[in-house]
Amino acid sequence: MGKSDTATPRERYRAQVRTEIKEHAWQQIATAGASALSLNAIAKQMGVSGPALYRYFAGRDELITELIRDAYRSLADTLGAAAAEGADLSGLAHVLRGWALADPHRYFLLYGTPVPGYHAPDDTTAISSEIMATLLTACAALVPEAPEAQAAQEATEAPFATHLEKHRAWAGDHPAPPAALHLAMSFWTRMHGVLSLELAGHFTGMRFDPDRLFAAELDALLP
Amino acid sequence: MGKSDTATPRERYRAQVRTEIKEHAWQQIATAGASALSLNAIAKQMGVSGPALYRYFAGRDELITELIRDAYRSLADTLGAAAAEGADLSGLAHVLRGWALADPHRYFLLYGTPVPGYHAPDDTTAISSEIMATLLTACAALVPEAPEAQAAQEATEAPFATHLEKHRAWAGDHPAPPAALHLAMSFWTRMHGVLSLELAGHFTGMRFDPDRLFAAELDALLP
DNA sequence: TGTGTTCGTTAGAAGTTGTAACTCATCGCG
DNA sequence: CGCGATGAGTTACAACTTCTAACGAACACA
Structure with missing residues (x-):
């Protein structure tokens, strides 16, 4: 499976969380549109605190x-x-x-x-x-x-x-x-x-x- | 000129302020797009306080x-x-x-x-x-x-x-x-x-x- | 088993929309 | 002319947003 084998555990976890964030983002976009996309709402849905997402994306x-x-x-x-x-x-x-x-x-x-x-x-x-x-x-x-x-x-x-x-x-x-x-x-x-x-x-x-x-x-x- | 003659001074003033707000809104939309339209920014540009605009429009x-x-x-x-x-x-x-x-x-x-x-x-x-x-x-x-x-x-x-x-x-x-x-x-x-x-x-x-x-x-x- | 990287947290700044309550000017009417 | 109702604009505040800073705790690696 290409990259995921050579990656360190940290990198694999990081990639997984990134895709999880994106999944919630798509779900949110599908219901409320892209303009209503809120990092806070995604964080709440994932059960983490708001600023945690900034480890994975520099911003909205x-x-x-x-x-x-x-x-x-x-x-x-x-x-x-x-x-x-x-x-x-x-x-x-x-x-x-x-x-x-x-x-x-x-x-x-x-x-x-x-x-x-x-x-x-x-x-x-x-x-x-x-x-x-x-x-x-x-x-x-x-x-x-x-x-x-x-x-x-x-x-x-x-x-x-x-x-x-x-x-x-x-x-x-x-x-x-x-x-x-x-x-x-x-x-x-x-x-x-x-x-x-x-x-x-x-x-x-x-x-x-x-x-x-x-x-x-x-x-x-x-x- | 139709309506503006029969209107009371208050109504005329109100209509004028409404169009002034809309002019600022268009100007703001032209530069930053509709999604970035901010009532506060319009108010600041007009030299009035934020909530004053809510007399003229129920909201964004x-x-x-x-x-x-x-x-x-x-x-x-x-x-x-x-x-x-x-x-x-x-x-x-x-x-x-x-x-x-x-x-x-x-x-x-x-x-x-x-x-x-x-x-x-x-x-x-x-x-x-x-x-x-x-x-x-x-x-x-x-x-x-x-x-x-x-x-x-x-x-x-x-x-x-x-x-x-x-x-x-x-x-x-x-x-x-x-x-x-x-x-x-x-x-x-x-x-x-x-x-x-x-x-x-x-x-x-x-x-x-x-x-x-x-x-x-x-x-x-x-x- | 230590050591250092990285994650997630809370605190807070600066911004937004929108509500509530208050002051004060103005308009219309007696 | 004067007085009362109407309505405009104010400040204060609540709830939300993005995003930064500083701190503790967990984890991977040597």
């Missing part, structure tokens, strides 16, 4: 940062596993939706209203581009390989795709054609649009089925 | 509710004015974008991560459907009037539009055809998807121009 911000990191990791792993099992872009969409519905607060922690002073650490942006990479692979599988002549024609018809091609630093060195870059961005923004409005409860009251809206948007997206 | 929640109401009102008026001046759906999209970019925190107050215990009062949902009405009018102007034969054909091709037609309570009694209902929902979710990710800063680092992504999504949406 570091705890939240850790939760964000875990959430990104979970999403990247979930999408990555689905892709490894052969899911196409449509499959990834449904996996994403399931992941978001399983814990709306976790989704909002990643893609909701940004925390005022918070700045994402480097490794979360790394995980974020890992997600983007699996997305790009699925998108590239849907976009037909364009011969040169057709590519030139596309350049005049799809100005945004060529714009993305000129600023493709965010795609890393992923070998996705311009149309796939465009498809990935549309996928991201549209799925997020439907999901975030649904999770925020903006569709309650309207009586239609959010499932069908999601399916319709997905259908309109796929080439 | 009521102040935020009032700010949300004002934000909805502002958005509805802005879109309504644009529509009255002849803006089509594309024009409304750009007006919406301008409104959101002018004060991102205000946008997130309406469409961002929901506040845990908060439940929107009735009149905000009324304003919300006012917004939806101007949207539906603009959408209806874009979809062609369908003869009966064509409508029957559409019913099999556009299942979500017919689903919306069966659950069109949210559209009030607006006489928009099913295709317009569908277009309005797509408009809402897609524009929100691009805007909220942009405003949350998820595109910083990627070097492309958010303006062009917005334009591309809008272009893909219009029939």
Whole structure:
């Protein structure tokens, strides 16, 4: 089991308490939202005194940062596993939706209203581009390989795709054609649009089925 | 000037102080976000003591509710004015974008991560459907009037539009055809998807121009 | 078995929301 | 004009939050 064998007892205990704290934090976030996360309440729930938690997290911000990191990791792993099992872009969409519905607060922690002073650490942006990479692979599988002549024609018809091609630093060195870059961005923004409005409860009251809206948007997206 | 003439001096003073409080609140939200809004800080900025503000707002929640109401009102008026001046759906999209970019925190107050215990009062949902009405009018102007034969054909091709037609309570009694209902929902979710990710800063680092992504999504949406 | 690291505790500072009670200015009415 | 009711602003306080400091006790390791 990798690290836990080589660790000293103290380190193992420390890691265990850290995860226990995070579990209580998730539970608290799920009921009251991230803004209501209270270190004192977690301590009380664990039966220890308030300042004890500061041995494990420098403060509320570091705890939240850790939760964000875990959430990104979970999403990247979930999408990555689905892709490894052969899911196409449509499959990834449904996996994403399931992941978001399983814990709306976790989704909002990643893609909701940004925390005022918070700045994402480097490794979360790394995980974020890992997600983007699996997305790009699925998108590239849907976009037909364009011969040169057709590519030139596309350049005049799809100005945004060529714009993305000129600023493709965010795609890393992923070998996705311009149309796939465009498809990935549309996928991201549209799925997020439907999901975030649904999770925020903006569709309650309207009586239609959010499932069908999601399916319709997905259908309109796929080439 | 309507009400302010008939009001007693006390009431006029009260209304003035209320708007002054709200102005400071907006200023504070713009710099630190809604979650960091502090009645004490507002009081200090206004040169009065903390509890003095409780004469004007029952608490933090009521102040935020009032700010949300004002934000909805502002958005509805802005879109309504644009529509009255002849803006089509594309024009409304750009007006919406301008409104959101002018004060991102205000946008997130309406469409961002929901506040845990908060439940929107009735009149905000009324304003919300006012917004939806101007949207539906603009959408209806874009979809062609369908003869009966064509409508029957559409019913099999556009299942979500017919689903919306069966659950069109949210559209009030607006006489928009099913295709317009569908277009309005797509408009809402897609524009929100691009805007909220942009405003949350998820595109910083990627070097492309958010303006062009917005334009591309809008272009893909219009029939 | 000692020794030093680390954990958890209590005490306290500085901040927040919100309530209670009191003073005092002001508004309206006789 | 004067007097009484209304309401604004004050201080004091309770209960909460994050977070620091100092102390005792438990534990791992040599």
